[in-house]
Amino acid sequence: MTGTFELRAQAVIVTSGGIGGNHDLVRANWPERLGTPPQKMISGVPAHVDGKMLGITEAAGAHLINRDRMWHYTEGIENWNPIWERHGIRILPGPSSLWLDARGDRLPVPLFPGFDTLGTLHHIMSTGYDHTWFVLNQRVIGKEFTLSGSEQNPDLTGKSVRGVIDRARADVPGPVKAFMDHGVDFVVEKDLDALVRGMNALTKEPLIDEAALRRTLAARDREIANPFTKDLQVTAIRGARKFLGDRLIRAVTPHRLLDPKAGPLIAVRLNILTRKTLGGLETDLSSRVLTEGGEPLPGVYAAGEAAGFGGGGVHGYRSLEGTFLGGCLFSGRAAGRAAARDVS
């Protein structure tokens, strides 16, 4: 075929998302403060979140800033029924699971489940291992595990009131039970010896010492009977249960993890799960993409995660959980208005 093709678009709005599906890019931009990037990561975003359009826009003259701002979860499990490559699911945990590092030591206070994602990531990267463990039992998993992702919550996405009621009534919700049965990161056993054997079989080295873990669990369980406990996780569980919503559906009644009536015991290997890109294409307040010199790149706008949710990194380094869509909508509106104005 001969001839030339001339593109006469007057405005291009880049809304291609971040880089979380491209682990090479995540590693290349890994924040220095977090040390060496993890050897193993799983993807909490679809494969199309590959960052290619960021490179293309940069090659066209755009300025990419705050590349080391990123948000990864620390409670990732491999999806037993994946939709995309390396598909990981984030557990949204209640407060009761015991969180252990790869060697079986409890994470330091206040790194309890659901407390401080980036603080926990920082700690994990200082341990020299990529994975951690939740140790819990069936009573805890039934009430405290929610799985992130639309396909994991068919009752909510299908707007099924009956489905939501059934979930609340079930000993263990269906999607969570499926992971207990099929998930490669799950070990479910009646006794601690077998649990530790299963945990050690999942890692390259057998890092968990059964006697040490038994002591850790016994020490934690002893504090359940102590109203003035200095175990701050037990205090946190009691605090969470003061809020009626958490008491009903999120935080289980404090009990001994080794209580056989609450079993079987469960260990979950947790992986680093890539999710959000907090830096991106630098833009002005009209979502116009800027060059390195600070001038607008003619006809190019960016919004959403591609623009670090606005400006090239409006959230800063730490961000506030769950507030990302707001930046997508806001920067999208600004981009749409500016583009419409500029082409009219």
Ligand SMILES: Cc1cc2nc3c(=O)[nH]c(=O)nc-3n(C[C@H](O)[C@H](O)[C@H](O)COP(=O)(O)OP(=O)(O)OC[C@H]3O[C@@H](n4cnc5c(N)ncnc54)[C@H](O)[C@@H]3O)c2cc1C
């Ligand atoms: C499981 C999950 C749960 C989340 N929960 C929350 C939450 O509770 N609160 C919150 O605020 N945020 C949450 N987020 C984050 C939020 O969903 C994303 O940050 C947001 O969707 C980003 O929107 P976006 O439009 O910028 O990019 P995306 O939603 O990634 O959309 C980018 C689009 O561009 C397309 N695309 C990419 N490259 C090209 C190309 N070259 N040509 C054509 N099309 C292309 C892609 O196919 C895709 O449709 C969650 C994300 C996930 C994955």
